[in-house]
Amino acid sequence: MSRPVQFNTHVKFEGIPEGYMGEGFMATNLEKVVSLARKNSIWPLPYATSCCGIEFMATVASHYDLARFGAERMSFSPRQCDLIMVMGTIAKKMGPVLRQVYLQMAEPRWVMAVGACASSGGIFDTYSVLQGIDQVIPVDVYVPGCPPRPEAILDGFMRIQELVNAEGLRRRYSDQYKGLLAEYGIQ
Numbered sequence: 001m002s003r004p005v006q007f008n009t010h011v012k013f014e015g016i017p018e019g020y021m022g023e024g025f026m027a028t029n030l031e032k033v034v035s036l037a038r039k040n041s042i043w044p045l046p047y048a049t050s051c052c053g054i055e056f057m058a059t060v061a062s063h064y065d066l067a068r069f070g071a072e073r074m075s076f077s078p079r080q081c082d083l084i085m086v087m088g089t090i091a092k093k094m095g096p097v098l099r100q101v102y103l104q105m106a107e108p109r110w111v112m113a114v115g116a117c118a119s120s121g122g123i124f125d126t127y128s129v130l131q132g133i134d135q136v137i138p139v140d141v142y143v144p145g146c147p148p149r150p151e152a153i154l155d156g157f158m159r160i161q162e163l164v165n166a167e168g169l170r171r172r173y174s175d176q177y178k179g180l181l182a183e184y185g186i187q
C-alpha cells in the first residue's frame with residue numbers, strides 16, 4: 001500500500017518574479033528570471049586559510065545545510081565559480097595570489113569576507129598580515145566575528161543573494177562598476 005505524500009509545511013518557496021499572470025501563463029522580463037536563477041544557484045569558491053574555514057565546513061554540513069540555498073556545489077576552480085568566500089588570515093605574501101584567483105573568476109562575480117581576519121586583519125595587527133582583503137580586491141559583503149557562527153555566515157550568504165537578485169544584467173557594463181575596478185587597478 002502506498003503511503004500518502006507528506007509535505008513539510010515549513011518549506012518556503014521562492015517568490016515568483018513580478019509580472020503578469022493569468023490562467024496557464026506568466027510573463028515577466030528576462031532580467032528578473034536570470035536574477036532569480038543566479039541567486040539560487042551560486043557556486044562558491046571556499047578560499048579558507050585558517051579557523052574560519054572550519055566554521056564554513058559546519059555551515060555546509062547537514063545541520064546548517066548550505067544546500068538549502070542551492071549553493072552546495074563547491075568550486076575549487078575560480079573559472080567555474082560565482083562567489084569567492086575568503087575565510088581566514090591572509091598574509092601579505094598571499095595578497096597577490098588572492099587577487100590572481102579573483103581575476104580568474106568570470107563576471108558576474110561576488111566576494112564575501114568571512115570573519116574578522118579577512119575583513120580587517122582581525123587580531124593580527126602585524127607587519128605580515130593583510131589588514132583586510134579589500135586592500136587587494138573589492139568586497140561585497142563582510143561577515144563579522146572571530147569566528148563568525150554558521151548562522152552569521154548564512155546571513156552573509158543571504159545578503160549576497162539579495163545583491164545578486166537586485167543586480168541588473170547590465171550593471172557590470174556601468175561606469176560605476178568600471179570605476180570600482182579601476183580603483184583596484186583592474187581593467
Ligand code: SF4
Nearest residue numbers: 051052116117146147
Ligand atoms: S577571524 Fe578569528 S576564527 Fe577567523 S580566521 Fe581569524 S582568528 Fe581565526
